[in-house]
Amino acid sequence: MPKQSEIAYFITSLIAKETGLKETDITADGSFFEYGLDSISAIFLLEQVCERYNIELSPLYFWDYPTVDAFSKQIYKENFAL
Amino acid sequence: MSLWKPLDPENIANPYEMYRVLRETAPIYKAQTGEWILTGYEDVRHVLTSKLFLSGNRMNWIKKEQSYLANKGIDLKAIIAAMDKFILQLDPPAHTKLRKFILENWKNKDVEHIINQNIERATNDFSGNTIDLQEELTGKLPAMNAAAILGLPSNDYAKLHEMASHMIIALDLYVNLKDLVRLNEAAQEFIDYFKQLIRSKQYNDGLLASLIEANEHSAEPLNERELISLAIFIFVAGEETSVSFVSSGLYNLLKYDMFKEVASFDNYPAVVEELLRYDPPVQLLGRLASKDCVINGTQITAGDTLTLAIAAANRDPAHCDQPDKINFHRDPNRHLAFGQGIHYCLGDWLARQTSQLAFRHCVVHYPNMRLTEQSVEWNKNLAIRSLKSLKVQLT
Numbered sequence: 001m002p003k004q005s006e007i008a009y010f011i012t013s014l015i016a017k018e019t020g021l022k023e024t025d026i027t028a029d030g031s032f033f034e035y036g037l038d039s040i041s042a043i044f045l046l047e048q049v050c051e052r053y054n055i056e057l058s059p060l061y062f063w064d065y066p067t068v069d070a071f072s073k074q075i076y077k078e079n080f081a082l
Numbered sequence: 083m084s085l086w087k088p089l090d091p092e093n094i095a096n097p098y099e100m101y102r103v104l105r106e107t108a109p110i111y112k113a114q115t116g117e118w119i120l121t122g123y124e125d126v127r128h129v130l131t132s133k134l135f136l137s138g139n140r141m142n143w144i145k146k147e148q149s150y151l152a153n154k155g156i157d158l159k160a161i162i163a164a165m166d167k168f169i170l171q172l173d174p175p176a177h178t179k180l181r182k183f184i185l186e187n188w189k190n191k192d193v194e195h196i197i198n199q200n201i202e203r204a205t206n207d208f209s210g211n212t213i214d215l216q217e218e219l220t221g222k223l224p225a226m227n228a229a230a231i232l233g234l235p236s237n238d239y240a241k242l243h244e245m246a247s248h249m250i251i252a253l254d255l256y257v258n259l260k261d262l263v264r265l266n267e268a269a270q271e272f273i274d275y276f277k278q279l280i281r282s283k284q285y286n287d288g289l290l291a292s293l294i295e296a297n298e299h300s301a302e303p304l305n306e307r308e309l310i311s312l313a314i315f316i317f318v319a320g321e322e323t324s325v326s327f328v329s330s331g332l333y334n335l336l337k338y339d340m341f342k343e344v345a346s347f348d349n350y351p352a353v354v355e356e357l358l359r360y361d362p363p364v365q366l367l368g369r370l371a372s373k374d375c376v377i378n379g380t381q382i383t384a385g386d387t388l389t390l391a392i393a394a395a396n397r398d399p400a401h402c403d404q405p406d407k408i409n410f411h412r413d414p415n416r417h418l419a420f421g422q423g424i425h426y427c428l429g430d431w432l433a434r435q436t437s438q439l440a441f442r443h444c445v446v447h448y449p450n451m452r453l454t455e456q457s458v459e460w461n462k463n464l465a466i467r468s469l470k471s472l473k474v475q476l477t
Contacts, residue, residue, distance in 0.1 A: 039115070039143065040150045047259035058089045059256040063114040 001080050002053060008072035010052060014045050015068075028069040032062055055079050086113040088366070088464045089256055095460055097365065097467070098406065101394030110380040117368075117387040118380075121394035123401035123418070125378050129369055129390055131423040139370035139387055140253070141171040147262070158262055164269035165252055167304070167311035170319060170425060177424065180312065183300075184428060187292040193231060193432065197439050200226040205443065208476065212454060215472040216329050220440065224324035227436055228317050233288020234279065242317065243325070245271050249314065250322040254463045255366060255389065269314075276310040289316065320429040326363035326468035327433060328440050333472055334361055335441065336453045338408060345445050350438040352410045357437075359417035360408050365393040366465040367421065392418045393467075448476045 002010075008028065016023045019036040026035060037045065042062045050057055053075070058064070065071040085104050087093050093100045101121050104111050109122035120126050129135045144165065148158040165171060169180050204219045204226070225243035229236055248268035251261050279285055280294065290313055297303045304312065334357055335341060344353055369388045376382065396417045397405035420427035427433070444451060451474050459470040 040146050043147060043257070043259050043262065044151060044154055044156075050258075057258075059258045059261075060087075060089055060115065064084065064087075066114070 002076075004072050004076040007053070007075050008068050011049065011071055012068050014048055018045060026068060029067045031066050032068075032071075033066060037062060049075070053079065084114040085111060086115070086119050089462065091460075091462075094462065094464050094467065095457075097393065097464060098397060101391055101397065104391070105394055105398060110377060113389075117389050118382065119389050119391060120377075121391045121398070122378070123395040123398035126390045126392065126395035126418060127422055128377065129388055130367075130418070130421055130425070134372055134375055135369040135388060136173045136372050137177070137369060137425060138171050138173050139368045140255070141165060141168070142370075144252070151259075151262075156259070156263070158266045160266050160270035160273060161252065161262070163307060164249070164272055164311055164314050167308050168252070168315045168319075169312075169428075170253070170315070174424065181424075181428070183296070184293070184312070184316065187296045188289055188428075189292060190231070190288065191431065193227070194435060194439070196230045197223075197227055197436055200230065201439060201443050205447070211477055212473070212475050215332065215474050216469055217471065220329035220332060220472060221325055223328060223440060224321045224436060227324075227432070228321045231288055231432070232290045232313065232317060233286040234290065235284065235286070238275075242275075243321065245275070246318045246321050247325075249318045250463070250466055252318075253465060255368060255465050272314045272318075273307075273310055276313050277306070280306065280310070316428075320432060322466060322468070323363045324433050324436050326466055327358065328437050329469045329472050330361050330363065330467070331357040331437055331441060332444060333453075333458060333469060334408065335445075336451060336474065340408070341445050341449055341451065343410075344441065345449060347410055349410065350442050351434065352413075352415075353441060354434055354437050355415045355417065356408055356410050356412060358419035359396045359402070359412070359415055362393050362396060362417065362419035363466055363468065364419065364421075365467050366391055392421070450477055451475065 012023050012026045015021070015026055015032060015035055015037060018041055021035055046057055046059070046061060055075070061071070065074045085100070085107060087100060104119060105121040109120065109125060111119040113119050120129060144161060148162050151158055167180060169177055172180065200223055204223055208218055222239060222243060225239040225246065226236070229239045229242060234242065245268050248264050249272060251257055251265040285291055293312070294309065297309060331354070335344060347353065367390045369390060371382045371384055371386045371388060373384050374382065396402070396419065399405050420430045454473045454475050458472065461468050461470055
């Protein structure tokens with residue numbers, strides 16, 4: 001069972017890889033869309049998250065939870081919290 | 083939290099409360115996705131009929147997605163080829179020319195006997211008294227009709243319906259990668275189907291034959307690939323929306339126990355219009371603002387995406403008295419179920435006739451039909467909302 005911090009790290013590294021930013025430039029409460037995520041790349045990145053954790057996520061997940069903190073918290077809560 | 087939750091299963095089962103809150107709170111609402119959600123009748127009608135708003139938005143997005151994913155080694159080329167001539171996604175002048183081409187060559191509009199024959203064929207095959215009507219009638223009737231009208235081999239309808247049920251993802255507004263991969267497979271199957279049919283000339287008399295013949299005599303003929311895309315569009319757009327409406331219409335009549343009222347009223351055109359208003363199959367349509375403009379006091383910027391909630395507009399109390407009530411006596415009943423303006427549905431008459439005849443058949447032959455399950459399941463697509471199944475007891 002992944003911890004929230006691990007999910008947060010995974011999504012941070014995905015965004016960094018996609019946008020060319022350094023992982024340290026991506027903060028817990030900065031908007032994904034300000035880092036350059038858009039409706040084109042979101043589909044591919046969301047699939048990486050689904051595959052990594054073997055879960056299903058709504059196509060609007062990045063918009064409904066648009067920061068590393070909100071995103072990882074929600075995934076943890078919906079799928080792994082006891 | 084956002085008021086726009088189009089993928090919430092509760093909202094897909096009943097989107098009307100979400101629409102009401104949006105219409106009352108912010109009828110032109112900036113969603114978390116950046117798009118504007120329009121829920122008021124006059125605003126939606128205005129955008130549908132104004133030249134400032136374009137239709138190609140979704141297609142542009144899919145093209146960008148396709149080229150992005152190609153770099154990741156994921157191939158979606160078939161989607162682009164299949165959707166190339168989807169006139170719903172085209173703007174003038176390309177749209178005007180293709181629409182005219184279809185209309186001029188759609189000669190056989192006398193299809194009542196075809197629909198009745200297909201209803202007979204489907205209902206004669208009912209497997210028992212407790213059945214899934216979606217599987218045994220409403221899910222297949224539109225494919226049987228579309229196959230007959232286009233002139234496709236009549237036994238192909240099941241395969242065509244299966245492909246179309248995946249192809250319709252093309253018109254969904256919110257999809258994931260698995261949806262796109264499935265869509266690409268369906269697009270490829272459709273392309274292969276029509277290519278084989280056209281090359282072997284295995285089609286019968288009908289719309290496809292008329293289009294092919296007219297195309298041969300055209301000064302600027304479509305190539306094979308474009309013609310196939312047009313054929314896919316005509317099939318999918320007409321078939322999937324009718325599947326959705328015939329089943330949801332019957333569901334509403336059964337849910338509110340209205341078969342007796344419909345039988346004694348005996349005005350099926352009015353029944354169909356009211357159900358189209360009350361619960362239309364196409365719930366959402368997308369548009370793109372071509373210029374900066376103001377809609378009803380809200381500043382819209384060129385390039386903004388607008389999502390028109392047709393189904394919400396149909397229930398705007400400013401336009402319609404007691405909008406949440408089914409009332410067959412509304413006259414006039416100016417709903418937006420078929421859109422409005424240059425993209426007004428090409429097959430409205432076919433959808434109307436199919437649903438009128440299907441409703442009448444059920445009401446007359448199965449006056450005691452009832453739902454066997456209180457709650458029904460919907461497919462995960464609010465843009466074109468449809469039932470997964472419709473379990474009923476016939477007598």
